[in-house]
Amino acid sequence: MPLEERSGCPINLSMETFGDRWSLVVLRDIMFGNRRHFRELLTQSEEGIASNILAARLKRLLDLRLVSKRADPGHKQKAIYSLTEKSIQLVPVFAMLGAWGRKHLPVSRELSVRAQLLEEGGPALWEAFMDELRGIHLGATRAADARSVLAELQAAYERELAAAGCRK
Amino acid sequence: MPLEERSGCPINLSMETFGDRWSLVVLRDIMFGNRRHFRELLTQSEEGIASNILAARLKRLLDLRLVSKRADPGHKQKAIYSLTEKSIQLVPVFAMLGAWGRKHLPVSRELSVRAQLLEEGGPALWEAFMDELRGIHLGATRAADARSVLAELQAAYERELAAAGCRK
DNA sequence: CTATCCAGTTGCGACCTGCAACCGGTTGCA
DNA sequence: TGCAACCGGTTGCAGGTCGCAACTGGATAG
Numbered sequence: 050m051p052l053e054e055r056s057g058c059p060i061n062l063s064m065e066t067f068g069d070r071w072s073l074v075v076l077r078d079i080m081f082g083n084r085r086h087f088r089e090l091l092t093q094s095e096e097g098i099a100s101n102i103l104a105a106r107l108k109r110l111l112d113l114r115l116v117s118k119r120a121d122p123g124h125k126q127k128a129i130y131s132l133t134e135k136s137i138q139l140v141p142v143f144a145m146l147g148a149w150g151r152k153h154l155p156v157s158r159e160l161s162v163r164a165q166l167l168e169e170g171g172p173a174l175w176e177a178f179m180d181e182l183r184g185i186h187l188g189a190t191r192a193a194d195a196r197s198v199l200a201e202l203q204a205a206y207e208r209e210l211a212a213a214g215c216r217k
Numbered sequence: 218m219p220l221e222e223r224s225g226c227p228i229n230l231s232m233e234t235f236g237d238r239w240s241l242v243v244l245r246d247i248m249f250g251n252r253r254h255f256r257e258l259l260t261q262s263e264e265g266i267a268s269n270i271l272a273a274r275l276k277r278l279l280d281l282r283l284v285s286k287r288a289d290p291g292h293k294q295k296a297i298y299s300l301t302e303k304s305i306q307l308v309p310v311f312a313m314l315g316a317w318g319r320k321h322l323p324v325s326r327e328l329s330v331r332a333q334l335l336e337e338g339g340p341a342l343w344e345a346f347m348d349e350l351r352g353i354h355l356g357a358t359r360a361a362d363a364r365s366v367l368a369e370l371q372a373a374y375e376r377e378l379a380a381a382g383c384r385k
Numbered sequence: 386c387t388a389t390c391c392a393g394t395t396g397c398g399a400c401c402t403g404c405a406a407c408c409g410g411t412t413g414c415a
Numbered sequence: 416t417g418c419a420a421c422c423g424g425t426t427g428c429a430g431g432t433c434g435c436a437a438c439t440g441g442a443t444a445g
Contacts, residue, residue, distance in 0.1 A: 057325025
């Protein structure tokens with residue numbers, strides 16, 4: 050997957066960055082699913098990414114500085130993948146893409162509640178979320194009583210999951 | 218390029234839709250460049266898309282109902298490609314993606330003024346733009362004195378182009 | 386009548402995708 | 416101590432996609 054720079058258009062450069070099946074999906078899992086290890090990304094992926102593809106994508110995302118990688122202090126073999134400021138700022142893009150997808154694509158209820166909350170929350174929620182992500186991934190310090198958007202999104206997802214389970 | 222539906226997640230489904238190098242770029246040219254014919258899309262593309270790829274993408278975008286196609290009344294061989302409501306609603310996605318790209322990727326000044334205006338204009342400008350696109354592509358009737366965002370974007374681009382030319 | 390334009394199509398090599406099997410090293414547990 | 420499970424990947428392979436260049440048959444303009 051070469052880095053080309055065919056033109057300086059922001060949309061074109063964005064597609065040279067994300068114009069493939071998996072890059073954004075991997076970032077989504079790190080961002081919204083808080084998956085930080087290779088194995089988590091591999092096996093807990095809703096879509097079943099192949100291990101070689103995941104390895105190649107992570108390598109590429111590292112080169113593009115959209116993720117960073119460090120050793121896990123508690124396990125010699127584990128690597129921890131983190132978002133960078135560059136990828137944290139994709140939150141509004143995810144929000145808009147999710148809003149569009151929710152409206153125009155055959156999404157499932159459970160997997161789209163997060164997108165719904167992100168859409169309804171608007172820029173204020175996105176900022177709170179990005180702030181939280183900076184705490185988690187960049188080690189930024191935050192107020193002890195700071196809002197956890199991630200927990201809210203996760204709770205809403207699990208509520209839907211339970212509701213869907215009941216309906217069966 | 219198969220249509221898979223590996224999961225009902227809006228981000229995943231969006232990537233199944235746009236997860237390739239060219240789909241969004243083609244839509245960008247139709248939307249912002251007002252390119253309506255195959256040849257315009259082929260030869261005036263800043264990035265130089267290949268004709269077979271363009272043909273395949275247009276076919277796919279037709280299947281996905283992201284563009285529509287009709288005969289040109291003034292020329293028996295020409296086909297006119299138009300946006301649909303579904304693709305017109307991608308305007309906010311383009312705006313956010315453009316904003317992110319402008320901040321984090323090596324964009325050129327000329328090709329990113331449009332993105333800058335779209336970003337600064339916010340949701341109000343996006344709505345005006347989408348309304349104009351509905352007039353152009355869906356044949357919706359609009360007020361005679363309605364604002365032309367397309368013309369504003371184009372004018373700003375040409376201003377930058379001239380300024381860049383002078384600097385050489 | 387001829388040059389040009391029209392929307393694509395074809396052939397080809399290189400690269401990418403997806404799957405399954407596998408690797409050497411580490412860890413947790415009996 | 417022994418061993419199964421887990422760790423982050425790698426390898427091989429078949430099939431599909433990408434990108435380029437050359438080309439097609441029909442329509443149009445002068």
